[in-house]
Amino acid sequence: MRVIKQKPMTVIERLYIFEAIRGLWTTLKHAARGLFRYETLPTISYPEGQPEVRNTYRAKHRLMLRPDGTPRCVACGMCAAACPAHCIFIEATQSDDPRIEKRVMRFDIDHLTCVFCGLCAEACPVDALRMDTKQIIFEHRSREDFVAHLYDLTNWDPKDYPDDEQSQMAPGGTKNAEARKVWGMEVK
Amino acid sequence: MSNYYNMPKLPTEASPKVEIFVDDKAVMVPGDTNLLEALKAVGIETPHVCYHPYLPVSGNCRQCLVEQEGPRGRMLVISCYTPVTPGMKIYTPASSARVKNARKATQEFMLVNHPLDCPICDKAGECTLQENFMEAGQNESRMRPEYGKNYHGNPEHQFIDAKGQLRGGKHVDIGPRILLDEERCVQCDRCVRFMRSIAKDEQLQLAGRADHTYITTFPGEKLDHEYDLCVTDVCPTGAMTAKYFRFQKRVWLLAHTPTISMDDSLGANIWLDHADGRIYRVMPRCNPEVNRSWLSNTSRLAFQQFDKNRLPSIDVSAIQISGGKVALVAGGACTNEDLAALKMLKETLGDRAELFGGSLLKVGAPDGIAKSGDPVANREGLKLMGFADVAELLKRAGEFSNLITVNADLYGEDAAAAKALDKISNRIALSAFDDATAKKAKVAFGIRHWSEVQGTMVNSLNILQKLSAAPTCPDEKLAPAYEVISALAGNKFGSACEAFKKAREYVPAFADITYDAIKSTGKLLGGNA
Numbered sequence: 121m122r123v124i125k126q127k128p129m130t131v132i133e134r135l136y137i138f139e140a141i142r143g144l145w146t147t148l149k150h151a152a153r154g155l156f157r158y159e160t161l162p163t164i165s166y167p168e169g170q171p172e173v174r175n176t177y178r179a180k181h182r183l184m185l186r187p188d189g190t191p192r193c194v195a196c197g198m199c200a201a202a203c204p205a206h207c208i209f210i211e212a213t214q215s216d217d218p219r220i221e222k223r224v225m226r227f228d229i230d231h232l233t234c235v236f237c238g239l240c241a242e243a244c245p246v247d248a249l250r251m252d253t254k255q256i257i258f259e260h261r262s263r264e265d266f267v268a269h270l271y272d273l274t275n276w277d278p279k280d281y282p283d284d285e286q287s288q289m290a291p292g293g294t295k296n297a298e299a300r301k302v303w304g305m306e307v308k
Numbered sequence: 309m310s311n312y313y314n315m316p317k318l319p320t321e322a323s324p325k326v327e328i329f330v331d332d333k334a335v336m337v338p339g340d341t342n343l344l345e346a347l348k349a350v351g352i353e354t355p356h357v358c359y360h361p362y363l364p365v366s367g368n369c370r371q372c373l374v375e376q377e378g379p380r381g382r383m384l385v386i387s388c389y390t391p392v393t394p395g396m397k398i399y400t401p402a403s404s405a406r407v408k409n410a411r412k413a414t415q416e417f418m419l420v421n422h423p424l425d426c427p428i429c430d431k432a433g434e435c436t437l438q439e440n441f442m443e444a445g446q447n448e449s450r451m452r453p454e455y456g457k458n459y460h461g462n463p464e465h466q467f468i469d470a471k472g473q474l475r476g477g478k479h480v481d482i483g484p485r486i487l488l489d490e491e492r493c494v495q496c497d498r499c500v501r502f503m504r505s506i507a508k509d510e511q512l513q514l515a516g517r518a519d520h521t522y523i524t525t526f527p528g529e530k531l532d533h534e535y536d537l538c539v540t541d542v543c544p545t546g547a548m549t550a551k552y553f554r555f556q557k558r559v560w561l562l563a564h565t566p567t568i569s570m571d572d573s574l575g576a577n578i579w580l581d582h583a584d585g586r587i588y589r590v591m592p593r594c595n596p597e598v599n600r601s602w603l604s605n606t607s608r609l610a611f612q613q614f615d616k617n618r619l620p621s622i623d624v625s626a627i628q629i630s631g632g633k634v635a636l637v638a639g640g641a642c643t644n645e646d647l648a649a650l651k652m653l654k655e656t657l658g659d660r661a662e663l664f665g666g667s668l669l670k671v672g673a674p675d676g677i678a679k680s681g682d683p684v685a686n687r688e689g690l691k692l693m694g695f696a697d698v699a700e701l702l703k704r705a706g707e708f709s710n711l712i713t714v715n716a717d718l719y720g721e722d723a724a725a726a727k728a729l730d731k732i733s734n735r736i737a738l739s740a741f742d743d744a745t746a747k748k749a750k751v752a753f754g755i756r757h758w759s760e761v762q763g764t765m766v767n768s769l770n771i772l773q774k775l776s777a778a779p780t781c782p783d784e785k786l787a788p789a790y791e792v793i794s795a796l797a798g799n800k801f802g803s804a805c806e807a808f809k810k811a812r813e814y815v816p817a818f819a820d821i822t823y824d825a826i827k828s829t830g831k832l833l834g835g836n837a
Binding site: 194 | 425427428432478479554555556558560561
């Protein structure tokens with residue numbers, strides 16, 4: 121058996137008062153830094169300051185749009201099949217556009233169940249589902265509100281994605297007009 | 309004209325065993341069949357597209373190639389059309405790179421004009437091409453824009469034939485129940501052979517030649533037949549899709565319950581494909597003795613009514629039997645367990661109760677495919693249990709003062725004839741549906757539908773078949789008929805197994821059968837199958 125022997129305290133340490141002052145000094149030092157030089161602190165003051173989120177971060181989902189504004193999703197169910205948390209619910213229906221066979225009627229993602237693994241975005245064969253919204257805050261009043269429906273998923277602004285060419289093809293984007301022209305003839 | 313010479317001979321238990329050499333190893337296989345079935349019997353699966361065990365062999369897909377040692381060396385032969393001969397030497401991809409490459413090349417050719425729209429294809433998940441691709445194909449894509457999708461010059465995959473007519477297309481409305489996608493079609497001609505040899509109504513044809521071959525009907529006609537939805541089953545790709553199931557559910561999300569279709573006395577074996585508590589489709593379940601792999605549209609589409617117009621469950625005490633004679637009527641969809649419970653109730657009531665069974669519907673003629681034409685599914689079971697025909701009851705209706713009908717919609721079947729039953733004052737209907745009889749009854753008691761109960765039935769070929777319960781009951785409080793009736797008799801059956809034990813007491817033919825011993829393909833009564 122190995123016995124660890126404590127180092128005996130010195131006389132100054134045993135007096136206690138000097139050690140207490142030393143501890144207080146550490147606290148005061150950091151308190152003063154927070155007051156006068158807070159920009160050097162390694163933390164962010166969260167609700168006021170927001171963390172920088174990269175677009176590769178797996179944040180809240182969005183559904184990409186075709187130039188005419190319909191969701192690009194073809195309701196194949198690959199994302200739901202890949203989802204390890206079973207939080208995606210899809211119902212399909214016949215599309216009105218003769219070039220497109222199948223369209224999504226219901227697309228729900230339950231963000232309370234979602235584990236944000238990104239497998240759904242990986243699985244999507246038409247690059248319809250993305251997780252690049254940078255939205256990492258989820259606050260709602262009821263559990264039902266945490267379920268993102270088709271409307272929430274497609275209700276994004278191309279201006280928030282200035283560098284993404286695909287997003288600019290959606291209605292309201294800078295490339296929408298020319299994409300629409302191609303879309304009129306495009307084989308899908 | 310049907311070509312019966314080509315009908316494949318399937319191995320049976322009585323097949324003679326012969327020795328052949330597969331990859332230089334001696335194996336014993338059934339000797340009176342084709343090579344594909346023989347290899348299957350020893351556990352070697354051969355990918356195939358056009359071959360179907362219950363259709364004449366066409367041999368056009370060339371997917372099932374194997375090598376055979378012949379007088380001129382090793383040759384590639386199609387295993388579906390090569391009969392087994394004793395001592396033949398066969399080489400499969402396990403030992404022969406040539407077979408492997410040949411199958412791979414065949415697979416690639418098959419996919420040249422086939423679109424890669426698996427994500428939106430309803431067949432994805434149960435598609436023969438997908439299976440073959442994973443097993444024998446796996447080529448890198450050599451698709452060029454000038455082939456495939458745009459081959460015929462437009463995205464709709466339409467083209468103008470020799471007579472100047474517009475042909476083909478992604479959404480060809482080929483019949484009232486079926487949609488054809490010409491682009492996905494691989495011209496295996498299974499559907500043509502089905503309509504020709506099984507349905508005996510040649511409504512589909514392959515037209516055109518070579519690369520331009522397409523499936524079509526005669527000009528101005530539609531694919532419309534009692535068995536036309538079987539065409540979607542035999543189709544190895546998503547070319548033929550049933551309109552009712554289109555985009556309803558991805559097939560891998562469906563759970564399957566093996567059961568028996570209780571609307572015909574042949575008792576076609578079916579799969580109930582269900583998900584989230586509702587039936588999405590009914591598929592034929594292969595039973596070589598009964599319906600092979602066919603199912604009539606009537607039986608297949610009946611599920612759409614299963615969850616509609618249902619009766620609620622009420623307390624058993626609502627059923628009051630007054631004095632006087634009691635008529636117990638079992639409908640055609642009653643299982644043997646229900647009949648045993650009714651018989652037990654009769655014993656409890658004593659001589660004043662009498663048993664009747666059947667329906668007022670007309671008995672049709674068998675069509676030789678998957679229907680016997682008799683709407684009373686458990687006719688043989690009724691006979692074995694000693695139930696009198698319901699016509700007897702109509703004649704003597706005046707004698708009775710109580711009427712209990714179980715799954716028997718007598719008023720709905722023949723309202724004029726059933727008027728005789730108006731004389732019976734205390735009418736109690738045990739039924740799954742709120743049908744005409746339930747509406748006219750004093751007490752309408754909701755029970756489970758046959759798709760939601762366990763049980764057995766005896767079909768017109770005297771085969772005892774087993775029903776399984778699909779978890780699709782709209783109300784968990786609904787009980788199976790045998791449970792309600794046995795509760796009335798004062799000896800409630802806890803399970804179908806218990807009820808079947810009771811049935812064994814009544815029917816000598818069931819005496820040495822246990823419920824668990826009945827195979828999925830049934831048990832021939834009085835025989836050794």
